[in-house]
Amino acid sequence: MFGSDSSPPLLTTPDGSLTALNARFGEAYGSRHGARSQAWHVFVEGSGTHVHPAPRVLEIGFGVGVNARATLAATAGSGAPLEYLAYEFDPVSTETLRGVSVGGEAEGHPAWEALLGAWDIAGERLKVQAGGAALEVRFEDVSTAELPRDWATALYLDGFSPSRNPEVWTPEFTARLAAALAPGGVLTTYSAAGHVRRALGAAGLEVERRPGAPGKRECLRAVRPL
Numbered sequence: 735m736f737g738s739d740s741s742p743p744l745l746t747t748p749d750g751s752l753t754a755l756n757a758r759f760g761e762a763y764g765s766r767h768g769a770r771s772q773a774w775h776v777f778v779e780g781s782g783t784h785v786h787p788a789p790r791v792l793e794i795g796f797g798v799g800v801n802a803r804a805t806l807a808a809t810a811g812s813g814a815p816l817e818y819l820a821y822e823f824d825p826v827s828t829e830t831l832r833g834v835s836v837g838g839e840a841e842g843h844p845a846w847e848a849l850l851g852a853w854d855i856a857g858e859r860l861k862v863q864a865g866g867a868a869l870e871v872r873f874e875d876v877s878t879a880e881l882p883r884d885w886a887t888a889l890y891l892d893g894f895s896p897s898r899n900p901e902v903w904t905p906e907f908t909a910r911l912a913a914a915l916a917p918g919g920v921l922t923t924y925s926a927a928g929h930v931r932r933a934l935g936a937a938g939l940e941v942e943r944r945p946g947a948p949g950k951r952e953c954l955r956a957v958r959p960l
């Protein structure tokens with residue numbers, strides 16, 4: 735049974751979407767300035783996943799599923815088959831996942847409903863397939879996990895902030911993430927910190943600063959050359 739969170743407080747953000755507060759890291763899972771806006775702008779649109787004919791998304795980490803639902807919503811109906819693989823080492827409870835999604839996008843997507851239905855009985859990983867989408871969550875520490883290679887068309891780097899959770903922002907880990915991207919794949923992240931840009935560049939990615947989501951001046955996209 736998951737749920738070390740013991741029902742963390744939910745937070746309504748200015749775009750009307752919900753997120754939650756994480757006690758362990760002392761941060762909100764999504765942007766307090768608009769969780770849905772950040773998911774869409776930084777991750778979905780930033781990586782071009784909404785227009786990809788066969789998107790394969792790798793997410794670090796799954797959190798309360800706002801990015802996953804934004805991706806389901808953006809790809810539903812397009813006919814593009816979605817493969818979504820996320821890592822999460824501290825899963826929230828089903829109650830929290832459901833609570834954050836109430837009234838939100840893709841709340842009724844068959845893959846989301848299947849995920850909620852199986853979340854409590856999952857073992858080391860959970861994989862559901864419904865409505866043209868395959869969603870998989872691996873419940874392990876991504877810093878020591880075996881990542882797919884040359885696979886992701888999009889990589890959402892959404893760990894907590896570099897100051898609170900440095901292990902998913904190191905040059906060594908960033909190099910492993912770069913290797914998980916397919917040629918032409920795009921890594922996106924809300925952080926535009928200089929050391930993150932340098933680590934992505936050192937990993938061989940072409941790094942571009944973009945205007946940020948509400949509340950942030952800039953965010954990053956980094957492309958693995960073809």
Ligand SMILES: C[S@@+](CC[C@H](N)C(=O)[O-])C[C@H]1O[C@@H](n2cnc3c(N)ncnc32)[C@H](O)[C@@H]1O
Nearest residue numbers: 795796797798799800801822823875876893894
């Ligand atoms: C900012 S939140 C992600 C929010 C999420 N993308 C969403 O849409 O709700 C960061 C998440 O990464 C997870 N995380 C942080 N470090 C991790 C690690 N080393 N391995 C696996 N998950 C990790 C945290 O537990 C947390 O759920």
